Amino acid sequence: MSASADPAASDNRELVTFRVGEQDYCVDIMAIREIRGWTPATVLPHSPGYVLGVINLRGSVVPIVDLAARLGLPPAVPTPRHVIVIAVVGEQMVGLLVDAVSDILSVNDASIQDTPDVMAETTKEFVEGVISVDSRMLRLIALGPVLPPPATKALA
Amino acid sequence: MADIRATFFQECEELLEQLRDGLEQIEGEGDCLETVNAVFRAVHSIKGGGAAFGLDALVRFAHQFETVLDAMRAERLTITDDVIGLCYRASDHLSDLVAAERDGTEPAHDTSEDLAKRLVALVEGPVPPGTVPETAGTPTPETFGFVPLAIPIGPTADPQDTTFGIEFTPTAALFTNGNDPVHLFRTLREMGDLSVSVDTVSMPTLDALDPHNSYLAWSLRLVTSESEHAIHDVFEFVEGLCSLRVWLDAEPAPTVPDMPAPAEHVPPSDPGAASPREAAKPAGQSPKATVRVDLDLVDRLINLVGELVINQAVLAQCVAEAGLSTHTDISAGLDEFKNLSREVQEYVMSIRAQPVKPLFQRMGRIVREASDISGKSVRLVTVGETTEVDKTVIERLVDPLTHILRNAVDHGLEVPETREAAGKPPQGTITLSAAHRSGRVLIEIADDGAGINRPKVREIAITKGLIPPDAVLSEAETDKLLFQPGFSTNAVVTDLSGRGVGMDVVKSAIQALGGRVGIQSAPGKGTTFSISLPLTLAVLDGMVVDVAGQTMVVPITAIVETMRPRLEDIHALAGDGSVVSVRDTFVPIVDLGTVFGHRHPSKDFSDRVLLLVETDQNDRWALAVDSIHDQRQVVIKGLEANYGHVPGVAAATILGDGKIALIIDPEETAVRARPTAIQSFVLDEV
Numbered sequence: 001m002s003a004s005a006d007p008a009a010s011d012n013r014e015l016v017t018f019r020v021g022e023q024d025y026c027v028d029i030m031a032i033r034e035i036r037g038w039t040p041a042t043v044l045p046h047s048p049g050y051v052l053g054v055i056n057l058r059g060s061v062v063p064i065v066d067l068a069a070r071l072g073l074p075p076a077v078p079t080p081r082h083v084i085v086i087a088v089v090g091e092q093m094v095g096l097l098v099d100a101v102s103d104i105l106s107v108n109d110a111s112i113q114d115t116p117d118v119m120a121e122t123t124k125e126f127v128e129g130v131i132s133v134d135s136r137m138l139r140l141i142a143l144g145p146v147l148p149p150p151a152t153k154a155l156a
Numbered sequence: 157m158a159d160i161r162a163t164f165f166q167e168c169e170e171l172l173e174q175l176r177d178g179l180e181q182i183e184g185e186g187d188c189l190e191t192v193n194a195v196f197r198a199v200h201s202i203k204g205g206g207a208a209f210g211l212d213a214l215v216r217f218a219h220q221f222e223t224v225l226d227a228m229r230a231e232r233l234t235i236t237d238d239v240i241g242l243c244y245r246a247s248d249h250l251s252d253l254v255a256a257e258r259d260g261t262e263p264a265h266d267t268s269e270d271l272a273k274r275l276v277a278l279v280e281g282p283v284p285p286g287t288v289p290e291t292a293g294t295p296t297p298e299t300f301g302f303v304p305l306a307i308p309i310g311p312t313a314d315p316q317d318t319t320f321g322i323e324f325t326p327t328a329a330l331f332t333n334g335n336d337p338v339h340l341f342r343t344l345r346e347m348g349d350l351s352v353s354v355d356t357v358s359m360p361t362l363d364a365l366d367p368h369n370s371y372l373a374w375s376l377r378l379v380t381s382e383s384e385h386a387i388h389d390v391f392e393f394v395e396g397l398c399s400l401r402v403w404l405d406a407e408p409a410p411t412v413p414d415m416p417a418p419a420e421h422v423p424p425s426d427p428g429a430a431s432p433r434e435a436a437k438p439a440g441q442s443p444k445a446t447v448r449v450d451l452d453l454v455d456r457l458i459n460l461v462g463e464l465v466i467n468q469a470v471l472a473q474c475v476a477e478a479g480l481s482t483h484t485d486i487s488a489g490l491d492e493f494k495n496l497s498r499e500v501q502e503y504v505m506s507i508r509a510q511p512v513k514p515l516f517q518r519m520g521r522i523v524r525e526a527s528d529i530s531g532k533s534v535r536l537v538t539v540g541e542t543t544e545v546d547k548t549v550i551e552r553l554v555d556p557l558t559h560i561l562r563n564a565v566d567h568g569l570e571v572p573e574t575r576e577a578a579g580k581p582p583q584g585t586i587t588l589s590a591a592h593r594s595g596r597v598l599i600e601i602a603d604d605g606a607g608i609n610r611p612k613v614r615e616i617a618i619t620k621g622l623i624p625p626d627a628v629l630s631e632a633e634t635d636k637l638l639f640q641p642g643f644s645t646n647a648v649v650t651d652l653s654g655r656g657v658g659m660d661v662v663k664s665a666i667q668a669l670g671g672r673v674g675i676q677s678a679p680g681k682g683t684t685f686s687i688s689l690p691l692t693l694a695v696l697d698g699m700v701v702d703v704a705g706q707t708m709v710v711p712i713t714a715i716v717e718t719m720r721p722r723l724e725d726i727h728a729l730a731g732d733g734s735v736v737s738v739r740d741t742f743v744p745i746v747d748l749g750t751v752f753g754h755r756h757p758s759k760d761f762s763d764r765v766l767l768l769v770e771t772d773q774n775d776r777w778a779l780a781v782d783s784i785h786d787q788r789q790v791v792i793k794g795l796e797a798n799y800g801h802v803p804g805v806a807a808a809t810i811l812g813d814g815k816i817a818l819i820i821d822p823e824e825t826a827v828r829a830r831p832t833a834i835q836s837f838v839l840d841e842v
Contacts, residue, residue, distance in 0.1 A: 040815075041816075042706070042707075042808070042815060042816040042817065042818065043706060043754075044795075044799070044802055044805075044818070045751075045752035045753050045754070045802060045803075045804065045805065045818075046752070046753065046802060046803050046804075047802070051799075053816075054795070054799065054808060054816050055816065056810045056814050056815065056816050059462075059463065059466075059793070059810065060793070060797075060798070061793045061794070061795055061797075061798060061799070061808045061810075061816055062798055063798055063799040091797065092797070092798050093797075093798045094798065148799055148800065
């Protein structure tokens, strides 16, 4: 037992797993600020289809991304059962609309496999790696590319 | 110690500002002794403070500078353009040195030495060597560097008495602050032979007398062996509370009628307004008492006020939903609350508002440097320096303005020969102005150069693939190409501009502030950049409207009038345009719902409300909305931080029900709605 007595092994990460469409995804827990229920968003004009709009998060204006649409799955139809995962990437805060949050897992870095080469651009861009847990496959999301393009790209 | 040090650097900023002010005044109005003295005192105080902190490099340089100013003061040095030019450079360098010491970076020693040599050369020229006060000793840290007492205008070397005339007019504030002229006069009496006479000219008759005002003025004559500086020192604590003039009187004191002791002349201590006499004095600039506050505290306060305004909106909505009549106590209390929060907000905002003067002074330096590098002689004229703008806006204007000014010197102005050939004065003029206009701040940078070379701009845009070769562009559209990313007119990248930032960066920086930048140019006459900015980044008065089921906010400042159009006032124009006639002028209608993609274009404006908006260029548009809900103050929340710029949207706000509403940018909305070659091309790219 002494080998596993050190839980703070540096290459362990905690992941929050959630369902989008019929698939399991996860992100690093350190990137997540909070999880909240769906509230209707204010529509942003001229925004990409996967941006549902912006919501008020205690005084901050946070854009909401429909993760399903972003990943190329059929767009979600938000219901009160949907969940918004608020994530922070760098300076940017974004809310990800997912079907449900399932679990928090602790996994070893070594157990994260490279994304299988499936010849799909979306997959390559958004999925950082995959993890096999109880015969399920968890897809680790690369948060950076999922975000809407930053302000610098916007033209007036 | 660190605290004192920080205070010293803050004071240095103020002193440097005074220094530049003084130089500008000397340059503009000639060398009035008062101004030269002020400049001298500024440099001197920096030196003294620097010495206390052992900032040797700073002290050494300030000392050289001071020597030159002292020579100017004693009229041993004639003030020419060259001298002023050098003084400007020296003041620039002095501020560099201060900044270097503050940030702990290495100052540029070469520049120090070079400038110091030139400064020394200035005084040593007309004055026989040896008499240069520099012999008073390079300051050594242990003496605290207060050498200047040893560089007086002569009297110490030869303790011969000189006569000074002093004119002293206290303001009411002097008495409010607990000062008493009698003490000042007593101190003066200790310095030498003093005669005092009181001037009661402005004293009104008893029925018109306001006991809280100050009506008296004194003229004094002092025969002393002390320097003029020492006299000023006596009045140090009432500086700004009185108008004071000290001059060297060559004549021996004329016989002054016998004056009673000054004590009898002290008016009753009296607060109140300044005397009319004081107001008439041009130099009567009496700074009020101020406190230094940590900016963080102010920012937190502003955020809290923002929350307060939102909270008030929430409460108002709750009360409205509860269906209470407007005559209940709670409604009355709420109204009171609304007024109070607005007032609080206004005052808090005014804390952040600062005059653009320091920014303009900084730009003066940029222009000087640019003119040195480019070899073009440039004069910068600044107008409206006292215009107050939010501090953040000022800070974030530095880079865009620098860029525009460098461009103006580098590309806008022609070389002197070309200018003379065109019949213009060889020296180019750049005018930097600031003014408040309809709730916004308008900053203009105008040069009198050659104007935009439109054929060349067009050619470059085509080469760079920004526009198709057959594009038909109006003059204004061609000018706007300058703001396109990847556009840079200079074929050769010069040291001056062309540092890898284009005008597009200027544009996005201004837009990030909720502002707009425009450009006007006349061939041979010059180019004007105009930047229009919101007064504050925190709150605005908005009209809450409904557009295709979405709540949106239109800034009140842009709205000229609102109307419900009569059917016969609306006219279709060609394929898909509509105009409304407003008192016999036709104003294009822009449907906000269509612009933002919430509904398909329609020609039926019968049940719409039109908001007539006016742009900075005096263009008028009618924005069509479904209905107007309310007019209220909204807190501005940026979209940029988490998302990015949305075309036509200035920012977002939080409504009483916690939902987000978008604040539209009327001008951008209107411009976007206009299909032009350049717009559609840019749209395709997005």
